[in-house]
Amino acid sequence: MLEDAERDANRGDQEAGEANNSPAKESRPRGKRRALASEGLLQPVKVSKATLYKPPTSEELSQLKETENLFHSNLLRLQIEELLKEVTLKEKRRQKIDAFLHQINALLAKIPATTETDMTDQSWLPKGVKVPLVQVPFSVKGRFHFLPPVSVKVVGSYLLGTCIKPEVNVDVALTMPRAIFQDKDNLNQRYHRKRALYLAHVAHHLAKEPLFGSVMFAYANGNHLKPVVLLQPQGKDAKTVTVRLYACPPQGLFKPCRLYPGKNNVRTAWFTEKGAPTAGEAEPPTPHYNNSILWDLAMEAHLQFLSGSASDFPGMRDGVALLKVWLRQRELEKGFGCFNGFLASMLVAYLLSRHQINKVMSGYQVLRNVLQFLASTDLTTSGISLSKDGDGSLPTLTDFHRAFQVVFVDSSGLVNLCADMSASKYKQIQFEAKHSMEVLDDRTVDGFQLLLITRKSLIHAFDHWPINAEPPKHKDTGSLSFGLLLSPDFAASVLEKGPEADSPEAVEFRKFWGERSELRRFQDGSICEAVLWDATTQSQKRLIPEQIIRHLLQLHTDIPGSAICYTGALLESLIRLGREPAGTGEEAMVDVVRSYDDLSRKLWNLEGLPLTVTAVQGAHPALRYTDVFPPVPVIPDYAYYARNKDRESLVPLAEKPCPVYISPMKVLCHMEGSGQWPQDQEAIRRIKAAFQIQLAELLRRQYHLLCRPGPAYTDVYKDGYVFRLRVAYHREPQILKEVVTPEGMLKYQDTEESLRLELETLHLPFLTSTLHGLQQQHPAFGSTCRLAKRWVSAQMLNDSLSEECVDLLVASLFLCPAPYMAPSSPQVGFLHFLRLLATFDWKNSPLIVNLNAELKVFEENSERSSWVFQNAWWRASAISAQHHKMNMVFRPPLDLYDVLIHLNPKQIPRHLQAVDRPVKSFSRGMLASDAAVKTLAFPVVDYDPVQLYLRELQASIMRGRMMAPNTESLTVPNVAAILEDFEILGEGLVRAVETRSEKWSI
Amino acid sequence: MAPSKRKRGKGVACVAPAGYTAIPVKFSEKHQSPHYLYVKEHKVRDETDPNRPPNRTLFILNVPPYCTKECLLRLFSSCCSVQSVEMYEKPRLGEKPEAPESKFFNTKTLLGFKVAYVVFKNPAGIQAAQSLSTKGPLVISSVNHPVQTGIHKWISGYAASLIDPAELKKEVDAFMQAYDQKVAEEDANAEDEDGVPDEEGWVKVTRRGRRPGIPRTEAANLRALEREKRKRARKELLNFYAWQHRETKREHIAQLRMKFEEDKQKIALMRAQRKFRPY
Incomplete structure (x- = not known):
């Protein structure tokens, strides 16, 4: 039950005690620091000779040595410590959360049971709550009734101490009693329907309680088969924690062999609603569906496994926290098929079991090793498994690879932890990890800042919804945004050269590019398929990717050009030259x-x-x-x-x-x-x-x-x-x-x-x-x-x-x-x-x-x-x-100014370079660029009245105030005369001087 | 312009800095708000400059940007005939100008408010000038003597910047001739002094030719010192005695501690700036 949480809280107490001691020791320097901080600038450090040369204690020596061995440098160590302090939960907050969890536990036990009905008969559900699952097709066999959970357990990061701010989530698993299940509930979404109905009932009852600020549904990791209930405390505590209620089946409810990745658990006939199946036809395997059931079964086992790994290993807690920050900065930990904190912990545990990490390592080293592993291992082709070899009946890695894109099997040998992850997502993670390793190895840059503090983002996904709303479907995601990482060597090339005309690849090439592909003869004499994009200037070349995207999407997916918004060239107009399409100046x-x-x-x-x-x-x-x-x-x-x-x-x-x-x-x-x-x-x-x-x-x-x-x-x-x-x-x-x-x-x-x-x-x-x-x-x-x-x-x-x-x-x-x-x-x-x-x-x-x-x-x-x-x-x-x-x-902010001087466009030689380009301007004494004239007199060079005027103004205003340094009364400027000066100095150029202020605070 | 402001402007301007008299001056008849020239008699303790004779020199502050030397000459000629007018960015002692006068080199256009020294032919001029403060504002640009500003000024400035290369060449040639002569004279002087003891009996010896010896520069001096230091360091034995060894270790730890303290300070500063909030 909740004992674990309590024990953990006690441990936290001790830690807090220690933490309280240490600042007390250095309370004096702290005060000094605060004073420094207020100035915001570094001062030379003053340390007395006595403290600098006093004999070191063994503690201090070991700390200095540790810094040398376990971290890059002192600074990095301190930075990481500070970061961890910033993200880990404070003791006060933990206590609040624990109290909240106890209250939830009590409430859950009090939820009344219901009478048994057909699963399709959902009339017993009150009006204020909807089933958080898309029930298509609706008809399904089986009967459901609600019984209070057999056990309520806190699982996941909160217990492991790897839970980090700002989004504090505590995962609570409710074990549903065996009595509400029947045989064959693994088939045709029956388990998932029951799970959803179970949660709907729970949500409805909890929503009535004044304890909660909000009760909402969400999909766990964006998986539409797996709704969870989100609970937040009332009032100003709402932000302190979000409790996520998972419902799981009791141990041993389903036979694991029925849920192997090669098995089918969703019958075609049921799903397509097309009568009886034709005999003898093999049903297709449903690995993702199977995996989602297995995952629920293994939830508790995963927790035990992780806490086994984390014991006596403080570096793991820090390392996972750092990894989570790293993932979060890159927005890799959100949405369907993400690389979440749980996966990060499992990966650390895996590396520990393979002895690539040991228990004396620091958090920084753990982070480094995990990144190194991610950068060098391709889980899309060579998956990894936590299970000890021995049981020959379990599915092999090859089986998993056949069913899933990314493979990371848990200790039971049944669940693929990366089942939802797509290969491209993994490739993205790998790319980031590689890049980060390069940064870490480069001594000239501040790796800490770049990896853990700097944000790198692009993604959005929906999170949760009220319990009385219909569950969102895939199509509700809104418009999709794609970020492209262009390779500068190819992005702007006008020609896409394909294979030789008679080679077999040519057919494929032609199919891919459609009509745009044509045969061309190249200088080396070869005749190849090629695609030519029309772009002459650099600015047009920059838009070739847009041309390609529009063409391909139209060709292959029938997406019309009007549905695509390409934002790669929003700023081009600001550096465009001339009236005609003359490009952007390159x-x-x-x-x-x-x-x-x-x-x-x-x-x-x-x-x-x-x-x-x-x-x-x-x-x-x-x-x-x-x-x-x-x-x-x-x-x-x-x-x-x-x-x-x-x-x-x-x-x-x-x-x-x-x-x-x-x-x-x-x-x-x-x-x-x-x-x-x-x-x-x-x-x-x-x-x-x-x-x-x-x-x-x-x-x-x-x-x-x-x-x-x-x-x-x-x-x-x-x-x-x-x-x-x-x-x-x-x-x-x-x-x-x-x-x-x-x-x-x-x-x-x-x-x-x-x-x-x-x-x-x-x-x-x-x-x-x-x-x-x-x-x-x-x-x-x-x-x-x-x-x-x-x-x-x-x-x-x-x-x-x-x-x-x-x-x-x-x-x-x-x-x-x-x-x-x-x-x-x-x-x-x-x-x-x-x-x-x-x-x-x-x-x-x-x-x-x-x-x-x-x-x-x-x-x-x-x-x-x-x-x-x-x-x-x-x-x-x-x-x-x-x-x-x-x-x-790019438009200058004008409302801050007291005086505006309006100029006569006739005398502004660069009138056409304004951000909002004027429609017409004056003829400025130049002939067309192809005029056949021999110039015999030197043109006017470097003559810009606006610049000359500005220089005079700066000189007269700056120095006008500072005359006679000994006489204070002079520093009050003669505003009226100065305003008249603006016009006198710029005679012929200034059209009007607009004063916008009545109060001169000088 | 609101009337209240104008009043305030005037009120301020009447209070001239101590010792100065304020003379109103405006650009042309049609302008309303005058600037004020602050004038007093030029008195400096050790003034030796013959160009600024005592009693006859008027020191002027706050000369408006468009007011030229010719203007001042004309304006103050009404009091008494003027001998010379000098105009600068800042008040300066009557030293000799650093560089020789030239039409093409070291020319600097004065922008903004300036200071001026007006020398009258007669000491009475000072009194007369100070009495201008009670009269109506002086007018800088009148119909008879228009002063160019704005576009007209810039265009004539541009036209003036077009110089005659032949004239420039002539000036350069003249300067270089004088310079060569000066250098030759110096050389001749040095040769004369060579080997001749001065009044205390010191003889200056100079090595000439392809290798004139080490120059007496600071950099050369530093280099020599550095070389000496290196030589000494090479001879010294390190970590030979036990106390040396101890000392090195102690130094090392002290260094680490120092570094640690510095890092701590940096961190404290970053914490204060909330640098550790990752999001």
């Missing part, structure tokens, strides 16, 4: 890179430079495929501009709309080192200018490119793009750092200028070339970056989160995607980006982006990130909750 960037490559070749081959060019490096986002709006070729229309003849340049006109924005692409041109370089920063600057003039001259003379030299850079107009060439000398940052100490020693010290120069000439080009490489490995990388940047600017965070920073963050998603796979579409990548922002612990741990797999920290970024993200994370977390309304998320 092609535009390829063109840019091609033009850049050509330019760098030309620079290499320049003749007549006094020093040679040692390297040409790009440092523009378009050159690493991460520019939100990549540059497009521009041919200026002279009519829109004023022309400065001396300088061969165009100048914008105030009365015309602002000309198209041309973003200059920075290209660094490293010149060879030489003794001729001066060693003074001013002089170096002059020499660089001289080089830039010369580069322009030579490019013009040798390649007829339009160039415009300047002191800091030379602009080159090529193929409609503008490249901004900058000469670099590798020792310049060093020279900027030189400081001579008073003792005459030369010292190198970072200065603002040297850091800026290093960023421009070293880090950015390195970043650009590395990310360019990353894009080649992960085609979704660039577009993910672009979506992320779009979002960051839409949230108006781009001031604190630089473009490079976002690139690196996204790169980290692709470099260490665990526990997920590297995203293969921009949309998924973007969701991962939001998740990273929302969940990463920016305060205490640096995010290390391991570029090129060398453990090299991009230090400035990891440090910078820690403070930048604090204001980003809450928006991300707020938003990831509602990310189904995609465009919404």
Whole structure:
């Protein structure tokens, strides 16, 4: 009965006592910790020398040693302990649950018996309750009457101590008395009907009791033959526990040999309602049906077996709890054919019996071993059994394999514990286990966080229903959602090449693909079946899986296209270029890179430079495929501009709309080192200018490119793009750092200028070339970056989160995607980006982006990130909750602001890049891309009134408040004048200044 | 704009910081809310800059973004003729500018509110300027002297950024010539000093040529120290005496404990942030 529970509770008492002792010992440091926690930042630990060097006790030594042997590290041990503390039941709750169970026990004994009736005569059932089983066909032989249960036992995880929060379920098995069964009740659902009627009666009586907050039915593990009753306490205790009532047959009710997987227990004639069976025709076996009866019979035996395994084995309790958390994070423990906690315990017991686990192992080691086992063993082909060999009459594993997809036989040798599991489900579990093992073995990542704390989900299933409702049928599940894990190597390929035309496989191939399959001749001369999908741009290629799914579902299952909703490309519109279907910019960037490559070749081959060019490096986002709006070729229309003849340049006109924005692409041109370089920063600057003039001259003379030299850079107009060439000398940052100490020693010290120069000439080009490489490995990388940047600017965070920073963050998603796979579409990548922002612990741990797999920290970024993200994370977390309304998320939130400045679209060169693209905008002085015009005057470059205005505003508002630091009264700004300034500074650009606030809290 | 606000704006502005006089100034006639220039006589204890003579220099705070040097010159010329106007981001001592003046290099456009130093030809100018506070607001952009802002300003800024390469080349050449000359002079000086004792009798010896010896830099110094340390460590015997052995063990345990304490702190912090709630 309930003694077990009590005993367990006593044990818990002792534990609680111990647990109470230990914190008392360290009550002082605890207080300190709390103070720390309130600050939320790590401080250096201060330990006195005396405590640090005092002689160790043997206890302490063994603990230190244990940590080394049984866990990866100290931190992991502590983390796991904390996690377990978080999920295990508190003593107080256990007591409540125990009291509840006792009350249930008492109530169950008092349920009155009923008179015997035919099973089909269910008129005795009161109105308020329905039979929790789909009774099709309805007519069945046999008589039923209710008698109180012979015994009530707590089974399962609650007794084993592996029951974990938050969904605390206690399984209670009611043994139905033998008297309500007749012969042959194993046939034709008679047992299941009786079981359902039994539970219906129980539920009806319990529902009347004030003890319960709710009484409901549910299917055990989603199995429609197996209803259970769910009980929850009244009032605010409702969440503390759910008691699940199982009804089981008394021991030895059915002969096991009748229920072997090869036997039939549901007669065809009865099920199809088609009269008498034709003699001699063999009935088909009903293994799943048989298994469901056997399972009920073995319930108690399973409990005994598990508690035998768990005795003297604290690691098992922890290990199973960890496994359950792991399963739950991946949502593998829910629904029909799931891998639930019971199965996890059985697996641990199996490994123990095979000596793959021993009783001194820690919970972490148990978890590791189970994952290892799952990853390496394929239960779909080589099943396992807990039963000791000996009885030759029992069915063999081969018999089980014939009947079930996944095989894990229990200790009795009769029940397949994985009967409901499908092979694909097992494959999914195996995939997760493999992936998790990789994470655990990788020392550079925080395995704990990824495996046990990070959630990975996609599934839904119905849970329970009120007792007066009809039991749900399979078709009530609602719409099905499928998640696809695409392999980046094949997902976007336009051609599916099949077998050779005359091979036997060709028939199958043709049958599978239907009309889409056609014969094609390939370059190597072979003629093969092939399927060709029409997609020209990268964005269309990303949708090939959709085409395939729609085609195949239509062809094979007759599901019309209108019934399918493919959500893989919801965000594409945000990075789409131009009005016509021009794709999402990937092609535009390829063109840019091609033009850049050509330019760098030309620079290499320049003749007549006094020093040679040692390297040409790009440092523009378009050159690493991460520019939100990549540059497009521009041919200026002279009519829109004023022309400065001396300088061969165009100048914008105030009365015309602002000309198209041309973003200059920075290209660094490293010149060879030489003794001729001066060693003074001013002089170096002059020499660089001289080089830039010369580069322009030579490019013009040798390649007829339009160039415009300047002191800091030379602009080159090529193929409609503008490249901004900058000469670099590798020792310049060093020279900027030189400081001579008073003792005459030369010292190198970072200065603002040297850091800026290093960023421009070293880090950015390195970043650009590395990310360019990353894009080649992960085609979704660039577009993910672009979506992320779009979002960051839409949230108006781009001031604190630089473009490079976002690139690196996204790169980290692709470099260490665990526990997920590297995203293969921009949309998924973007969701991962939001998740990273929302969940990463920016305060205490640096995010290390391991570029090129060398453990090299991009230090400035990891440090910078820690403070930048604090204001980003809450928006991300707020938003990831509602990310189904995609465009919404990209619309800047405006209601927070006191003043809105409305701009004149005529003067906004990037008007068409708005999230909600305007229907029409102004003509911006550019000719069609194929216009046959030779451009002789340099177009207007890098002229964006909005940016210029913003810069002026920032400068005047930021500094306007901070004048005279000693005079406090000045810090109160002159609001009226500042509002007028908004209009004065942006004359011609600002249309109106809207003030939305009357109260200025400054 | 609600009238109450405007009143508040004015009320605040009248209270000039101690020692300063507030002079109202507005962009053009049609604007209503003035900014205030805070002016006082420039007085610094050790002012030696000849460009900021005492008694004649006026220090101005809170110069609005659109107010240029020419504007100030024009506005204050009404009091007394002005000798020079300097304008900076922040108040600064009258040091010499670090870099030589150049049309192309080290140019910085001033944005936002600025400070200015106005030098009058006559000390009376200071008094006259301070008396402006009682008159109506000064007007920065008038019909006769319009000041460009917004689109017009940006376009002329763009036009001005188009430079003449020939002119740039000329400046670069001139600078480099002067620089080469300077370097040559320094070299010649160094050669002259070579081997000649200074007044205390020290002789400076410099090695030249392909291998000039170890440079006197901090990095080189550190490297040398590091090398010495390594050498010493190689010679030392470890775990030779029993006490050394004990010591190492003790150190090891102390290290483990330290690590344990650090980890505990980390965990405590994570617990406080509810990092262990798996769902």
